[in-house]
Amino acid sequence: MAPGHRPGGRTDDHRHRRPRHPRLPVGHLDEPGERGETGGGAAARRRCLRLRRSATDAGERESNRNGIAAMPLPPAVLRERIEELAPWYQNIRLAEGISTKDLGGTRDTFPHDDIPRPLWELILRDLGDVRGSTVLDIGCNAGYMSFECKKLGAAEVLGVDVDLGASTSFIEQARFCAVALDLDVEFRKLSLLDLTPEQPFDLVLFCGILYHLENWADALDKLLELVAPVSGRVVLETAIEPVTCTVYGDKAYRGDxxxxxxxxxxxxxxLLRERGFRLEIARDLTTRALLFLSLPESRSRPRRQHRGIFRRARR
Known part of the structure; x- marks a missing residue:
C-alpha cells in the first residue's frame, strides 16, 4: 500500500499513531507448558529454528534483534516444510514463486487458493492506521492476517488458535511462516476463553470463528475483556442467515x-448491542457479515436474556 491516502484509511500523519504498550498483554502464558498446548509447541519452535540454522551455508545473512541469523530459507527447505505441514487453508506467499498452497491439489482439502486475501482486502478498506498498535488475531490459522498487521506497522501481534480436529497444526504452520517471512509475530495454541490479558488490545481480529463455537455467548462476553475501551476496535466476520438463526446445538449446517x-x-x-458494543461499520455480504465494533468507556455487565431462549429450544 502506497503512502498518503490508503485503501484502509491510513495516513502518514504521526498524530494518528497509537501508543505502544510496554509489553504484549498475554497474561501468564509460560513455555512450554502454556495452557492448551503440550510440549509439541516448543518442539515446533525448535524445529523452525533448526530450519533457519540449516540455511547457514546458503548465503550471507544479517543478525536480527534477537541474535538469530536472518535470511530467506532455501526454496527446497520451504517446499519440503510446506508439504510436511499440509493441508493448508490459508495461502501465504513465503518467497518468490513459493506459496503455502503450491501443492497442486495433491493434499489440499481446501479448494479456494486465495483464502483469506479477498476478506483481508475488504477489511483494509476500513481498518485505518495500525502502526504502534497491539493486535490479537483470534483463530489465526496459519497467520495470514497476523503477518499483514505486522507488515502495516503493528508493534505487537499475537495469534491464537486451536486445531478443531484438523489434520494439521495451525499454530505450527503459523510459526513456520513467521520464520520463513522473518516477522516478529507470536503464536499460541489457545482458545479464546483461555486468554488472560494483562492489558486490552488495540485491535482484535475475530474472523471466521463465531459460527464454529458452541459456547458463542461466552465468546462474545470474553471479547469485552480483550479490546481497549474507546480507542480499541474489534473486526468481526462470521456466517449469517437472512431469516433466522439455527437451533442451538444443531450440528448439521451445510454438511459442516x-x-x-x-x-x-x-x-x-x-446480541452485540446487548453487551455494550458500538457498531461502527456493518457490511452485509449476503451469507457473511463484516463488522467493525468499538466499546464505550463505561459499560454495564452484559445481559443474558437470550440464554433462556436457547435453553428452552434444546428441551
Whole structure:
C-alpha cells in the first residue's frame, strides 16, 4: 500500500499513531507448558529454528534483534516444510514463486487458493492506521492476517488458535511462516476463553470463528475483556442467515459438523448491542457479515436474556 491516502484509511500523519504498550498483554502464558498446548509447541519452535540454522551455508545473512541469523530459507527447505505441514487453508506467499498452497491439489482439502486475501482486502478498506498498535488475531490459522498487521506497522501481534480436529497444526504452520517471512509475530495454541490479558488490545481480529463455537455467548462476553475501551476496535466476520438463526446445538449446517451458530444479521447486531458494543461499520455480504465494533468507556455487565431462549429450544 502506497503512502498518503490508503485503501484502509491510513495516513502518514504521526498524530494518528497509537501508543505502544510496554509489553504484549498475554497474561501468564509460560513455555512450554502454556495452557492448551503440550510440549509439541516448543518442539515446533525448535524445529523452525533448526530450519533457519540449516540455511547457514546458503548465503550471507544479517543478525536480527534477537541474535538469530536472518535470511530467506532455501526454496527446497520451504517446499519440503510446506508439504510436511499440509493441508493448508490459508495461502501465504513465503518467497518468490513459493506459496503455502503450491501443492497442486495433491493434499489440499481446501479448494479456494486465495483464502483469506479477498476478506483481508475488504477489511483494509476500513481498518485505518495500525502502526504502534497491539493486535490479537483470534483463530489465526496459519497467520495470514497476523503477518499483514505486522507488515502495516503493528508493534505487537499475537495469534491464537486451536486445531478443531484438523489434520494439521495451525499454530505450527503459523510459526513456520513467521520464520520463513522473518516477522516478529507470536503464536499460541489457545482458545479464546483461555486468554488472560494483562492489558486490552488495540485491535482484535475475530474472523471466521463465531459460527464454529458452541459456547458463542461466552465468546462474545470474553471479547469485552480483550479490546481497549474507546480507542480499541474489534473486526468481526462470521456466517449469517437472512431469516433466522439455527437451533442451538444443531450440528448439521451445510454438511459442516463444526458449525453451531448462524444468526441473521439483525440477531447478531442485537446480541452485540446487548453487551455494550458500538457498531461502527456493518457490511452485509449476503451469507457473511463484516463488522467493525468499538466499546464505550463505561459499560454495564452484559445481559443474558437470550440464554433462556436457547435453553428452552434444546428441551
Amino acid at each position: 459438523a463444526q458449525t453451531f451458530f448462524v444468526p441473521s444479521l439483525e440477531v447478531l447486531l442485537a
